Amino acid sequence: MASPGSFPTLDALYFPSAQTSLSQTLSSLRRSALSVSNRLQSIVTDAVFVQEVAGHYDLPLVANERCGSWYIDPQTKAGSAYFKSTDGHTGQWDFSFRRLNLQLLLLAQKYGGCVIVDSTRRGKLMPDALSKTIPIWCAVLNRALFPTQTAHHAVQLPPNYLGKSEESQIESRIDGFVHSLESLKLDLERLRQQLGKPLRVAWANRSYFHPADLHKGEEYHLLVLCSASERIRGAEMSAGGYIQGAGDDSEAWAHGLTPPVFWANQPVLKRTAEEDLPGVIADLVTEYKRQHTEHKATVIAPTQNLYISQTDASVDVAAQYDLVIDCNGDPLPVEGNAKRLNLGCASAKLGSRDLRKSLDTVRDFVGTQLGSDSSQSLLVTCDTGKDLSAGALLAIICLFYTEDGTFDASQCKRSISKQFIRQRLAWIVSSKHDVNPSRSTLQSVNHFLMQPPDY
Known part of the structure; x- marks a missing residue:
C-alpha cells in the first residue's frame, strides 16, 4: 500500500506512448485530408x-x-x-x-x-x-x-x-x-x-x-x-x-x-x-518529358545574338550556337574548349553567390570570344533558364552592349549605375517573360558591375 503523500500525480497518469500515438493519429488525419x-x-x-x-x-x-x-x-x-x-x-x-x-x-x-x-x-x-x-x-x-x-x-x-x-x-x-x-x-x-x-x-x-x-x-x-x-x-x-x-x-x-x-x-x-501515386506520377513525368523534350531558346532584344534557355543535356547546343555559357555545368569536362564556358554554380542562393565569383570569368570569356567576332551567337543557360542565366546575361549586356543592342568591347570600361542595370534588365524580362532572377542573383550582379574596373 502506498504511504501517505505518495499517490501518483496527474502528470504521472499520462503515458508517453499514448501521447505519441495521439500526435501520430492527428498527423495521419491531416495527411489524409490533404492527400x-x-x-x-x-x-x-x-x-x-x-x-x-x-x-x-x-x-x-x-x-x-x-x-x-x-x-x-x-x-x-x-x-x-x-x-x-x-x-x-x-x-x-x-x-x-x-x-x-x-x-x-x-x-x-x-x-x-x-x-x-x-x-x-x-x-x-x-x-x-x-x-x-x-x-x-x-x-x-x-x-x-x-x-x-x-x-x-x-x-x-x-x-x-x-x-x-x-x-x-x-x-x-x-x-x-x-x-x-x-x-x-x-x-x-x-x-x-x-x-x-x-x-x-x-x-x-x-x-x-x-x-x-x-x-x-x-x-x-x-x-x-x-x-x-x-x-x-x-x-x-x-x-x-x-x-x-x-x-x-x-x-x-x-x-x-x-x-x-x-x-x-x-x-x-x-x-x-x-499509396501508389508517387510511383505512378514518377513514370508519367518521365514519359511526358521523353515525348515533349524540345530545346527552346529566346533571343534577347534588341541584341541579335544573345540567347537564354534552360539547360538541356539531351540537346547538342554547340551545333546550334557558336558560344555557350552553362551556369550550372561542371567546368572539368569542357576544359580546353574555347567556345564553351561551364561555371559550376550550385542552385538557388548558393548558386547566386557562386555566380558573383564567376562573373569576372564570364567577362573575360565574352570579351575574348565576341571581341574577335561579334557576329557569333551566344547561348547562356542554367538549370531553370530563369535565374542564374538571366543574371549572367544581365552582366554581359551591361558590360558590352550599346543602347541599340550592338556589341562594343570598349563599353566594358564605363561606369555603371543601378538605374542602368535596371534598364538592361528590362531587355531580358521583356524578351523572356518567365525569367525571374532572384534578389540574391541581382545583388551579385550589382556588386560585380558597380565595382571600379580592375583593368
Whole structure:
C-alpha cells in the first residue's frame, strides 16, 4: 500500500506512448485530408468554375504562375502571367521591374482582355496578387501609356475588401511607379500601340462577380481576376475532403507532377490508389518529358545574338550556337574548349553567390570570344533558364552592349549605375517573360558591375 503523500500525480497518469500515438493519429488525419488525391479532385472542381468564368465573360484564360496553371486545361490556356502576392502585401505594395508582364498587352488587344486565374489558401477570399498587385500594375500602365485618359487612372480595387487607409496609401505610390517605369527607357509608344486601350479590372470568385454587369467594351480591355477556389473558413481538414487552393505550393505535395502531366493523365491518376501515386506520377513525368523534350531558346532584344534557355543535356547546343555559357555545368569536362564556358554554380542562393565569383570569368570569356567576332551567337543557360542565366546575361549586356543592342568591347570600361542595370534588365524580362532572377542573383550582379574596373 502506498504511504501517505505518495499517490501518483496527474502528470504521472499520462503515458508517453499514448501521447505519441495521439500526435501520430492527428498527423495521419491531416495527411489524409490533404492527400494528393483530395488535392487533384479539388483542382478538378475548381477548374469547372474557372471555365464558367471564361464563358461568362467570353475571354481566354491566363494562368498566374505557378498556382494558376493547375486550374486550366493546357488546350484552353492562352498564356501566363507572373504577378507575385508579395508585391501586394500590406506596406510592401510594389510594381515589379523583374516581372513586367508585357506579354499581356498583345493578348488583351487580340481578345479584348483575359481572365487571370490564381488561388489562395488559409481561408482568404483571394490572393493579394488579385486584390492588389494586378490592380497596381493596371493603374501604372494606364497612366504611363494613356496619360490623357484620366478616367482610367485610379487604382481599381475590390469592393469592401481593403481599408480606406490602405487604399489611400496604394494610390499615393502609383505616380512614383510610373516615373520608375518611364526611367527604364522602354518604347512606350510601341507598348501603347500593342495595348490600344486602357485596362479595366473585374473580380470573379465564389462569393461575387464585380462589377456584376461589366463585360468587354469599346473603350477598354477587361482583365477579370479569378480566384478559382471556394473560400473555406477554419482548418483545411474541416472541408470534407475539399482543399482550398489545392494547387498552391505544389513542390511540397505533387511528387514532381506538373499541370501538363496532370491534365494529360487525369483518368490514370484518378483510379490510382493514394499509396501508389508517387510511383505512378514518377513514370508519367518521365514519359511526358521523353515525348515533349524540345530545346527552346529566346533571343534577347534588341541584341541579335544573345540567347537564354534552360539547360538541356539531351540537346547538342554547340551545333546550334557558336558560344555557350552553362551556369550550372561542371567546368572539368569542357576544359580546353574555347567556345564553351561551364561555371559550376550550385542552385538557388548558393548558386547566386557562386555566380558573383564567376562573373569576372564570364567577362573575360565574352570579351575574348565576341571581341574577335561579334557576329557569333551566344547561348547562356542554367538549370531553370530563369535565374542564374538571366543574371549572367544581365552582366554581359551591361558590360558590352550599346543602347541599340550592338556589341562594343570598349563599353566594358564605363561606369555603371543601378538605374542602368535596371534598364538592361528590362531587355531580358521583356524578351523572356518567365525569367525571374532572384534578389540574391541581382545583388551579385550589382556588386560585380558597380565595382571600379580592375583593368
